[in-house]
Amino acid sequence: MFSIISVLLAAAFGAASVNAHGYVQDVVVGSTHYTGYLPYQDIYMNPQPERIIRAIPGNGTFELVEECVQCNGYTDGGVIGSKPAPIFASPVPAGSQIGLNWTAWPDSHVGPIITYLARAPNDITQWQPGTDAVWFKIDEAGKTADGKWAATDGLYATDSIYTITIPPKLMPGQYIIRHEIIALHGAFDYPGAQFYPSCIQIEVTGTGNALPTSGLVAFPGAYTPDTPGIVFDVYDNPDSTYPIPGPAVWTGGN
Ligand SMILES: *[C@@H]1O[C@H](CO)[C@@H](O)[C@H](O)[C@H]1NC(C)=O
Ligand SMILES: *[C@@H]1O[C@H](CO)[C@@H](O)[C@H](O)[C@H]1NC(C)=O
Numbered sequence: 001m002f003s004i005i006s007v008l009l010a011a012a013f014g015a016a017s018v019n020a021h022g023y024v025q026d027v028v029v030g031s032t033h034y035t036g037y038l039p040y041q042d043i044y045m046n047p048q049p050e051r052i053i054r055a056i057p058g059n060g061t062f063e064l065v066e067e068c069v070q071c072n073g074y075t076d077g078g079v080i081g082s083k084p085a086p087i088f089a090s091p092v093p094a095g096s097q098i099g100l101n102w103t104a105w106p107d108s109h110v111g112p113i114i115t116y117l118a119r120a121p122n123d124i125t126q127w128q129p130g131t132d133a134v135w136f137k138i139d140e141a142g143k144t145a146d147g148k149w150a151a152t153d154g155l156y157a158t159d160s161i162y163t164i165t166i167p168p169k170l171m172p173g174q175y176i177i178r179h180e181i182i183a184l185h186g187a188f189d190y191p192g193a194q195f196y197p198s199c200i201q202i203e204v205t206g207t208g209n210a211l212p213t214s215g216l217v218a219f220p221g222a223y224t225p226d227t228p229g230i231v232f233d234v235y236d237n238p239d240s241t242y243p244i245p246g247p248a249v250w251t252g253g254n
């Protein structure tokens, strides 16, 4: 029974791999490595390994209109977002760095790397944000003045590791990190941009008390066809700046 299901799943994912491209495979906090959710291995294991990243169906993508723009998750029984993961990284001291280790990223897939946080109001292993406006941006990288894209040139220069810093004055608590690449090779039209979010569960420690109270956004919702940077012709704009989608980076915790 199990093997028949595996074969069917493998066939389904094989078909999806035609436009398949990557995910975060490893998260580094201090000297601790947390293996990411591995979509081509974890589902075949019994029991399934416990991960800090919410499950994703594969290395593929989807269009903005779909509900999985929140966490790249399965839309489980109509739930927007993803199933919570069973564990979280802890402790993650406020002010510390986190390394996000991507699988090999195709060089056609130029685009920005953007990171949001959302503070869980209760147990993060049970929490699904749904359509609530709970997300704030803590980091973004798009295209440099000399035309280098974060998702390709940037990752190639750092061994596929993107490093973020947890705001030093951030209020302690459980947070989802929503870390994404938006691939723009098809973004000259709508819907053409491809979204590759990962949702990583952490517990932040410290003595800060900063938390934004306004300007929070929802996923889906934060990006629309009219949001600057969602439609963008990377081929016709070699010299122009790229407007990174979403709200301004929150600096109140710095
Ligand atoms: C995506 O997954 C497919 C199916 O397993 C695989 O063939 C392909 O190499 C993967 N691509 C990347 C970039 O990991
Ligand atoms: C990224 O993760 C892969 C898979 O676990 C590992 O082989 C590789 O060494 C990691 N890269 C770095 C720079 O730690």
Ligand SMILES: [Cu+2]
Residues within 6 Å of the ligand: 019, 020, 021, 061, 109, 183, 194
């Ligand atoms: Cu793609």
